Amino acid sequence: MEARSRKIGSLAGVRIVDLSQFEAGPSCTEALAWLGAEVVKVENPNGGEQSRRAFARESNKDSWYFLQFNANKKSVTANIKSPEGLALVKELAKRADVFIENMAPGTIERLGLGYEELRPLNPRLIYAQVKGFGEGTPYENFLSFDPIAQAMGGIMSVSGEAGSRPIKPGPGLGDTGTGMLLAISILAALYEAKSTGKGQRIQVAMEDACKHYIRLAWAHTSGTGEACGRYGPKALGGRTAPQGVFRCKGGGPNDYAYIMCHAAMPEHWERLLDVIGRPDLKGDPRFATAAARRDNEDEVNALVESWTLRHDKYTVMKALGDAGIPCGAVRDTLEMINDPDLVRRGIMQYADHPEYGPYKMVGWPVRHDGATPKLEPAPLLGQHNEDVYASWLGLGAGDIAALRERGVI
Amino acid sequence: MEARSRKIGSLAGVRIVDLSQFEAGPSCTEALAWLGAEVVKVENPNGGEQSRRAFARESNKDSWYFLQFNANKKSVTANIKSPEGLALVKELAKRADVFIENMAPGTIERLGLGYEELRPLNPRLIYAQVKGFGEGTPYENFLSFDPIAQAMGGIMSVSGEAGSRPIKPGPGLGDTGTGMLLAISILAALYEAKSTGKGQRIQVAMEDACKHYIRLAWAHTSGTGEACGRYGPKALGGRTAPQGVFRCKGGGPNDYAYIMCHAAMPEHWERLLDVIGRPDLKGDPRFATAAARRDNEDEVNALVESWTLRHDKYTVMKALGDAGIPCGAVRDTLEMINDPDLVRRGIMQYADHPEYGPYKMVGWPVRHDGATPKLEPAPLLGQHNEDVYASWLGLGAGDIAALRERGVI
Numbered sequence: 001m002e003a004r005s006r007k008i009g010s011l012a013g014v015r016i017v018d019l020s021q022f023e024a025g026p027s028c029t030e031a032l033a034w035l036g037a038e039v040v041k042v043e044n045p046n047g048g049e050q051s052r053r054a055f056a057r058e059s060n061k062d063s064w065y066f067l068q069f070n071a072n073k074k075s076v077t078a079n080i081k082s083p084e085g086l087a088l089v090k091e092l093a094k095r096a097d098v099f100i101e102n103m104a105p106g107t108i109e110r111l112g113l114g115y116e117e118l119r120p121l122n123p124r125l126i127y128a129q130v131k132g133f134g135e136g137t138p139y140e141n142f143l144s145f146d147p148i149a150q151a152m153g154g155i156m157s158v159s160g161e162a163g164s165r166p167i168k169p170g171p172g173l174g175d176t177g178t179g180m181l182l183a184i185s186i187l188a189a190l191y192e193a194k195s196t197g198k199g200q201r202i203q204v205a206m207e208d209a210c211k212h213y214i215r216l217a218w219a220h221t222s223g224t225g226e227a228c229g230r231y232g233p234k235a236l237g238g239r240t241a242p243q244g245v246f247r248c249k250g251g252g253p254n255d256y257a258y259i260m261c262h263a264a265m266p267e268h269w270e271r272l273l274d275v276i277g278r279p280d281l282k283g284d285p286r287f288a289t290a291a292a293r294r295d296n297e298d299e300v301n302a303l304v305e306s307w308t309l310r311h312d313k314y315t316v317m318k319a320l321g322d323a324g325i326p327c328g329a330v331r332d333t334l335e336m337i338n339d340p341d342l343v344r345r346g347i348m349q350y351a352d353h354p355e356y357g358p359y360k361m362v363g364w365p366v367r368h369d370g371a372t373p374k375l376e377p378a379p380l381l382g383q384h385n386e387d388v389y390a391s392w393l394g395l396g397a398g399d400i401a402a403l404r405e406r407g408v409i
Numbered sequence: 410m411e412a413r414s415r416k417i418g419s420l421a422g423v424r425i426v427d428l429s430q431f432e433a434g435p436s437c438t439e440a441l442a443w444l445g446a447e448v449v450k451v452e453n454p455n456g457g458e459q460s461r462r463a464f465a466r467e468s469n470k471d472s473w474y475f476l477q478f479n480a481n482k483k484s485v486t487a488n489i490k491s492p493e494g495l496a497l498v499k500e501l502a503k504r505a506d507v508f509i510e511n512m513a514p515g516t517i518e519r520l521g522l523g524y525e526e527l528r529p530l531n532p533r534l535i536y537a538q539v540k541g542f543g544e545g546t547p548y549e550n551f552l553s554f555d556p557i558a559q560a561m562g563g564i565m566s567v568s569g570e571a572g573s574r575p576i577k578p579g580p581g582l583g584d585t586g587t588g589m590l591l592a593i594s595i596l597a598a599l600y601e602a603k604s605t606g607k608g609q610r611i612q613v614a615m616e617d618a619c620k621h622y623i624r625l626a627w628a629h630t631s632g633t634g635e636a637c638g639r640y641g642p643k644a645l646g647g648r649t650a651p652q653g654v655f656r657c658k659g660g661g662p663n664d665y666a667y668i669m670c671h672a673a674m675p676e677h678w679e680r681l682l683d684v685i686g687r688p689d690l691k692g693d694p695r696f697a698t699a700a701a702r703r704d705n706e707d708e709v710n711a712l713v714e715s716w717t718l719r720h721d722k723y724t725v726m727k728a729l730g731d732a733g734i735p736c737g738a739v740r741d742t743l744e745m746i747n748d749p750d751l752v753r754r755g756i757m758q759y760a761d762h763p764e765y766g767p768y769k770m771v772g773w774p775v776r777h778d779g780a781t782p783k784l785e786p787a788p789l790l791g792q793h794n795e796d797v798y799a800s801w802l803g804l805g806a807g808d809i810a811a812l813r814e815r816g817v818i
Contacts, residue, residue, distance in 0.1 A: 010597035035597040057632045064628035142730035148737035151667035157741040158579030168642045169578030170567030171622035180589040185775040187596035188419035188444040200778045208756050208774035213580035217742045219473040223466045227743035233577045258560035321551035328557035330575050332566040333626045334636035347617050365617035366594040369609050
């Protein structure tokens with residue numbers, strides 16, 4: 001079988017000092033690690049980054065959460081509340097291309113690692129920060145978490161059933177959504193610094209990053225002067241039929257197929273009538289145009305569902321897809337984690353973790369010359385002290401042992 | 410007032426030939442354009458990229474949708490179904506750093522612009538493609554759109570009310586979510602090519618990109634061996650209380666505040682009791698621990714909501730935020746588009762469009778040295794024919810007029 005994952009070296013030589021925690025920052029640096037950057041997590045020697053244990057199911061193992069967001073990284077320890085530990089981190093920052101943090105407002109400055117502190121030490125340093133709320137807003141000092149960013153950023157207002165309360169979508173837009181935008185800006189800054197040797201300061205607020213992911217809702221509001229609403233399973237605007245989730249055989253919580261007949265592509269509906277065995281309805285004025293189908297949406301949906309209910313979701317998907325009608329099964333995480341096809345394609349990969357043994361997770365899904373980046377497990381706390389303190393700072397085994405002895409690392 | 414947006418030149422000199430359409434590809438190249446790349450949309454002379462008109466509300470103007478995803482780009486026309494038009498695009502590709510497309514499976518190859526065709530012309534070219542379904546799956550030739558990718562990628566299975574049907578979240582994860590991952594991979598490849606002069610092929614499937622945004626759900630499944638479910642307004646896992654949307658004064662569809670007392674931070678609940686005027690309940694065994702609050706969630710929520718219903722959402726947010734309790738108002742797109750604070754911070758910007766005049770939209774939310782990238786309006790069809798064909802290919806005014814005459818551009 002063709003190798004579907006391999007080490008990607010596009011960012012080889014890029015050094016990142018990572019003081020970020022939980023998801024927004026770590027998702028950003030993990031993307032860079034997958035693409036070849038040397039990402040060094042700097043963690044407190046006493047327990048390490050909070051998410052190692054905060055979400056753990058077993059007290060003696062790192063959490064699955066931590067494993068998701070910290071693959072392919074290195075870990076060193078440093079007690080930054082001690083002068084020696086702080087000095088160590090500054091030495092790392094002097095030799096880095098990127099420094100990143102997402103602590104609560106004001107914390108990094110209080111620790112003595114603010115932008116004004118580090119900039120003079122390393123003019124080529126890209127200093128990246130995630131904030132919850134925008135700087136200069138009345139809320140800039142408030143605590144934020146992913147759902148709060150999704151509320152303030154407008155995402156929740158356009159997610160949920162029409163006429164019902166807003167829901168928080170499953171995806172972590174406030175966290176990973178932010179992390180991806182930050183990664184793009186950092187990469188652009190790295191590209192620039194490769195020529196100029198000059199760094200810059202990069203900041204993003206989670207509430208603002210969320211606004212970027214609902215551009216259809218902005219277009220709706222610009223065009224209509226109205227707030228965009230919630231449309232349940234339909235696309236924002238919700239103007240086509242059939243479009244949405246249709247129940248399939250099985251009756252489980254995810255036994256649904258998503259079916260959409262594009263308003264601008266009338267052939268989809270005609271094809272669908274053939275598949276569901278109702279070619280007699282071609283030309284029926286109740287359904288003949290996109291506008292008619294919208295007006296008779298309940299009838300349209302009942303017609304389609306009377307057929308989908310008789311087949312499982314993959315059969316529905318295959319029949320419609322083969323006939324040129326946009327359709328997809330609603331898949332859950334358990335069926336996907338057990339799908340050998342994802343492993344075969346390198347989307348889901350195995351790695352060997354010291355605490356868990358071989359485990360499986362979704363890696364970076366973009367292929368470079370046919371292969372996805374190879375997954376390496378998240379590091380144990382301080383796993384790379386010797387490696388990094390030696391190769392970055394030239395410390396010997398004795399120096400490192402002494403630092404450990406004194407509780408600095 | 411301090412300038413909060415300015416032209417960002419991090420990617421100055423990077424040339425991108427953009428044959429992409431709708432959202433997944435255009436959101437990617439727009440991010441690169443905001444950061445300084447020269448993105449040239451190549452469009453058919455007869456109407457241009459489909460989304461200019463497909464979603465238009467007025468037949469003589471480009472759609473608001475198009476404006477959202479094509480800011481800061483250039484537009485040239487070329488009839489790639491004519492040999493002369495095809496040759497023109499190949500000449501552009503010879504001089505480009507990046508070529509990108511997201512057409513239906515097989516289309517770009519049929520047009521004569523496949524990877525094998527372009528690679529020999531320009532060894533440093535980064536050739537980027539978006540697919541709907543993964544190559545090598547039984548579905549690789551099926552049509553896909555954003556909601557279908559969200560269904561197949563697992564997002565819908567974790568979005569919606571518990572016990573109800575899946576919904577499609579408002580954010581365009583299948584589209585913009587994919588575009589952002591592609592941008593990261595392209596930028597890494599550009600960084601590499603800056604040293605090596607060598608390009609590469611980059612591909613991503615929308616269904617796979619969606620899997621990247623639900624890492625909490627994967628962690629849940631790895632930890633429990635169960636599919637992750639739907640949790641309405643709560644974070645995936647849904648194990649804390651109070652957490653979710655609480656009705657506020659006003660009663661409108663978005664008169665809600667998001668409130669969460671972190672399970673690992675017991676002080677949140679005690680602070681909340683003070684704010685809502687119930688310090689007498691501190692220590693009450695029904696609510697004293699995270700586990701107790703979870704067991705008595707209905708009572709907890711009723712207690713909190715009896716207070717939030719008496720105040721508008723911003724008052725609730727301010728009172729809780731000031732007291733150190735994570736909280737955010739659920740904001741809709743209309744209130745945000747009218748919020749002068751977003752303009753002041755450079756998150757929302759005005760641009761002057763030839764058809765609409767001055768208009769307002771959310772730009773790239775990441776700040777570079779304190780400023781967001783300046784918004785320039787989406788181009789009119791063929792607006793940059795003279796500019797690009799002259800500066801990239803050295804064509805004179807006469808050559809360009811002749812091409813136009815012959816219907817090539």
